[in-house]
Amino acid sequence: MPFKHLTNTKLSENQVTDESLYINRRQLIKSALTVGLFASSSPVWALQFTRNNQYSANLALTDPEHALKYNNFYELGTDKSDPYRYADRLKTDGWTVEVTGECLKPQTFNMDDLYQFTQEERIYRFRCVEGWSMVVPWIGFPLAKLLKQVEPTSKAKYVEFVSIYDPKNLPGQEYRVLDWPYREGLRMDEAMHPLTLMATGIYGKELPNQNGAPIRLVVPWKYGFKSSKSIVQIRLVEKQPTSSWMAATPSEYGFYSNVNPNVAHPRWSQAKERPLGSFFRKPTLIFNGYADQVAQLYTGMDLKKYF
Incomplete structure (x- = not known):
């Protein structure tokens, strides 16, 4: 079924990027919709969002053709094309x-509840531990707003995220x-930091x-696997989760x-990265x-030591 249409009501796109990037961006999004890059089983909803310029990198966006079809989501398969397929x-x-654990007001939120948080667009860099990267416009809300709703206690030292478990439907979970x-x-x-986003779009x-519907985590200064997809449970805990x-x-x-270019993965360097859609690598930023x-x-x- 089609995706929710999200409407920006306060800012024009060329307030964030120059005109050439703005025009190109609209063409890319239109092209992406035309060829059916978006996939969802969700009903259609209307959502309002605004652009948060404070967290909008002045960078050219990755073509949706790459960002929406080249994914790691092992629940749907280990090949990069499996999640889309x-x-x-x-x-x-x-x-x-x-949302449970060390908090005073544990709650269960449905998507209607989560859409009540002010939705904003943030353009973030995204770096995979495998050495590829992209720049995408996420839509969502700070995780801190959700956690404050449940009132964490002083014992809440860490936050654990648990993704969907549905082996009957998800082919990757058969293995x-x-x-x-x-x-x-x-x-x-880290969870309460303003950059940490719960993404809905x-x-x-x-x-x-x-890409992890209907809600996922985005932590832009960490490697991509830290940004859990399709989250069903959040636990506030005292001990560091594994x-x-x-x-x-x-x-x-x-x-x-x-993300640290000075600390190599045991099997490859992290000093450079390849932006999706490019043949060339560029230096990775700390x-x-x-x-x-x-x-x-x-x-x-x-x-x-604390890699």
Whole structure:
């Protein structure tokens, strides 16, 4: 079924990018819709969003043809084309997100509840641990707003995210590639940081299944696997959670996984990245270009030890 149409009511697009990028962007989005790049089983909804210029990088956007068809979403398969190919297998009707643990007001939110948070567009860099990158316009709301609703206690030191578990429908979960369901985690101050986003949309439309519909996490200064997709549960916990990739390969994937060109993956360098749609690689920025905003979170920490 078609995606929710999201309407920007306050800002024109050329307030964020120059005119040539603005025109090109609209053409790309129109082209993406024409060839059916968006995939969803959700009903049509009308959502309002505004653009937050404070978090809009002055960068050319990645072509939706790449960002919406080249994905890691192992629940739908391990090949980059599998998430788009099998997107209709992800069932999102009646979706809820349960927020529990060390909080005073645990709640279960449906998507109507989550859409009540002010939706805003933010243009973020996105860097995969595999060495590719993109620049995309996410739509969503700060995770901090959701967590404040449940009133975390002083014991809430970390936040754990649990993704959908539906092996009857999701072909990737028929195999023990990971210990399903997918789990990830953040330290509480990382989760409460203004950059940390709960995304409900991308490229002016609701989030497509292959990109983690109907709601996912986006943490732009960390490698992409930290940004959990299709979240069904959020737990506030006292002890550091073990993420899925940490459990699978602890020598390769640490809890923090901040983008760091000076710390190589055991099997490849992280010094450069390849933007989707380009044959050329470019230097990777520390914290993916967000050092001014987040470096203070790790003052005094050895970034090679806490990788």
